[in-house]
Amino acid sequence: MALAFPPADETTDPALRTRPTQAAPSEVAVPRLSVVVVNFCQWQNTARLTRQLRHSDAVRAGEANVVIVDNGSPAEQVMKNLRGLRGVKVELNSANLGFAAAVNRGVRVGPSEWVLLLNPDVTVEDGFLDEVLVAVDAAVKHDSATGVIGFRLLNADGTDQASAGHFPTFASTLKGLFLPRSRRKCHHQSSQDRRQVQWVTGGCLLVRRDCFQELGGLDERFFLYYEDVDFCRRVQQFGRTVWYDPRVAVTHHWPLHKRTVPAPLRFITRHALLTFAGRHWKPWQRAALRRLVHAEARAREGVARWRGDSVAAACYRELRLQTSRKKAHPADVSFVAQFLRPIAAAQDTPSEP
Numbered sequence: 001m002a003l004a005f006p007p008a009d010e011t012t013d014p015a016l017r018t019r020p021t022q023a024a025p026s027e028v029a030v031p032r033l034s035v036v037v038v039n040f041c042q043w044q045n046t047a048r049l050t051r052q053l054r055h056s057d058a059v060r061a062g063e064a065n066v067v068i069v070d071n072g073s074p075a076e077q078v079m080k081n082l083r084g085l086r087g088v089k090v091e092l093n094s095a096n097l098g099f100a101a102a103v104n105r106g107v108r109v110g111p112s113e114w115v116l117l118l119n120p121d122v123t124v125e126d127g128f129l130d131e132v133l134v135a136v137d138a139a140v141k142h143d144s145a146t147g148v149i150g151f152r153l154l155n156a157d158g159t160d161q162a163s164a165g166h167f168p169t170f171a172s173t174l175k176g177l178f179l180p181r182s183r184r185k186c187h188h189q190s191s192q193d194r195r196q197v198q199w200v201t202g203g204c205l206l207v208r209r210d211c212f213q214e215l216g217g218l219d220e221r222f223f224l225y226y227e228d229v230d231f232c233r234r235v236q237q238f239g240r241t242v243w244y245d246p247r248v249a250v251t252h253h254w255p256l257h258k259r260t261v262p263a264p265l266r267f268i269t270r271h272a273l274l275t276f277a278g279r280h281w282k283p284w285q286r287a288a289l290r291r292l293v294h295a296e297a298r299a300r301e302g303v304a305r306w307r308g309d310s311v312a313a314a315c316y317r318e319l320r321l322q323t324s325r326k327k328a329h330p331a332d333v334s335f336v337a338q339f340l341r342p343i344a345a346a347q348d349t350p351s352e353p
Contacts, residue, residue: 030111030112031062031063031064031065031110031111031112032058032063032064032112032113032114032133032136033058033063033064033065033112033113033114033115033116033129033132033133033136034064034065034066034067034107034109034110034112034114034115034116035053035064035065035067035115035116035117035118035129036067036069036103036106036107036115036116036117036118037049037050037066037067037068037069037106037118037119037120038069038070038071038099038102038103038106038117038119038120039068039069039070039071039073039120040070040071040072040073040096040340040341041073041074041341041344041345041348042073042120042121042344042345042347042348043073043076043078043079043348044078044348044349045120045121045347045348045349046068046078046082046120047078047081047082048123048349049118049120049122049123049124050066050068050082050085050088052123052124052125052126052128053066053118053124053128053129054066054087054088055126055127056126056127056128056129056130057127057130058129058130058132058133059087059129060087062087063133064087064112064129064132064133065087065088065089065110065112066087066088066089067088067089067091067106067109067110068082068088068089068090068091068106069091069092069093069102069103069105069106070090070091070092070093071093071095071096071097071098071099071102072093072094072095072096072097073341089109089110091105091106091109093105096337096340097220098220098222098223098224098333099202099218099222099223099224099225099227100217100218100219100220100221100222100223100224100227101218101220103117103202103217103218103227104217104218104220107212107217111209112209113208113209113210114136114206114207114208114209115206115207115208115209115212116129116132116204116205116206116207117202117203117204117205117206117207118203118204118250119203119204119252121252121253121254121347122153122203122204122250122251122252122253123250123251123253124250124251128248128250131247131248132151132206132248135149135151135206135245135247135248136149136206139194139243139245142194143241143243145239145240145241146208146240146241146243147207147208147211147235147236147238147240147241147242148200148205148206148207148208148211148231148232148235148240148241148242148243149200149205149206149207149242149243149244149245150163150164150197150200150201150204150205150206150242150243150244150245151163151204151206151244151245151246151248151249151250152244152245152247153201153204153249153250153251153252153255154249154250154251154252155251155252155255156251156253161252161255163200163201163203163204163244163252164197164198164199164200164201164244165197165198165199165229166198166199167198167199167229167233167280168229168273168276169281169285170277170281170282170285170288170289173273173289192246193246194243194244194245194246194247195243195244196241196242196243196244197242197243198232198233198236198242199228199229199231199232199233199242200228200232200242200244202218202227202228202231203252204250204252205228207231207235208240211235211238211240214238215231215234215235215238218230218231219231219275219279221275222272222275222276223268223271223272223333223337224268224272225256225268225269225273226272226273226275226276227272229276230275230276230279230280233280253347254347256269259347262312262339262343263300263304263309263311263312263315263316263336263339264311264315264336264337264339264340264343265340265343266300266315267315267316267318267319267333267336268333268340270293270296270297270319271319271333273289273293274286274289274290274293274323277289290323291323293319293323294319294320294323294324297316297317297319297320298316298320300312300316301313301316301317301320311339314335315335315336315339318335318336
């Protein structure tokens with residue numbers, strides 16, 4: 001599937017276009033910014049994004065570097081090629097440890113003041129990291145308590161993609177059952193100005209390293225999804241602020257709400273919500289959510305068996321068994337993790353030469 005790239009975002013804010021371009025930038029001793037990309041069976045996407053990130057003065061001058069953490073993907077030649085690039089580090093996990101654990105490993109690699117988390121299925125314009133550093137300087141000057149900054153996400157056709165939201169509650173979760181998938185978790189930001197928000201998506205999340213370290217990084221009890229919501233909540237409890245800045249943009253090609261959700265991935269999303277509820281909701285709300293997910297799992301298991309889909313039936317059976325226990329959330333996703341490789345690989349696209 002070919003990716004359609006939108007035209008560059010022509011912001012009217014000159015502050016993000018004033019970073020000087022040097023013909024031969026001198027390298028700095030310690031990067032100001034590290035970009036952490038977690039790869040799982042998407043080496044082509046990761047390679048394309050890495051090339052785009054390196055088209056920045058910040059990388060050429062040593063002000064920024066790229067750290068790729070692979071979660072047990074099959075080895076490919078492109079991985080070996082990436083390891084030979086200047087300003088790029090590749091860390092290999094022997095198995096899929098989950099997004100949060102991989103991010104934490106990537107952040108530990110370097111001493112940069114700021115860390116930018118990017119999904120491999122995003123694309124960026126030339127000079128993107130230069131704009132990020134300008135946004136960092138502006139944010140800190142405006143609010144010294146800034147801990148996290150999220151940037152604008154675009155769909156492949158150039159339209160806005162929701163990338164921030166309110167903390168999920170039991171009531172909002174029930175309400176979300178009657179909303180389109182695109183509006184259940186994230187909300188479109190109507191303002192074109194920088195503004196404080198409750199949380200921003202981990203697919204494009206900039207965080208101060210000292211803040212990240214003080215909080216112990218992402219909570220590794222989250223395998224995938226909601227770790228960003230949990231982290232932003234802890235950031236604010238720590239006395240830092242979370243900002244959304246639409247003046248810097250990336251294109252996100254495979255948002256979850258635009259994909260079909262096979263049973264293993266649905267298991268992961270339910271696991272994530274139950275884990276979040278276990279940390280932040282009242283006991284009766286956690287119990288009620290667990291019963292709702294249990295009922296859903298039982299119903300979906302029955303449908304899967306009727307259709308003869310043994311993988312889906314097994315995933316929903318595991319979810320049903322885990323939610324029947326007294327624990328507030330499933331403790332282990334290893335059973336469904338074995339089915340995730342083809343799901344992730346389906347989003348990978350051949351990289352241009």
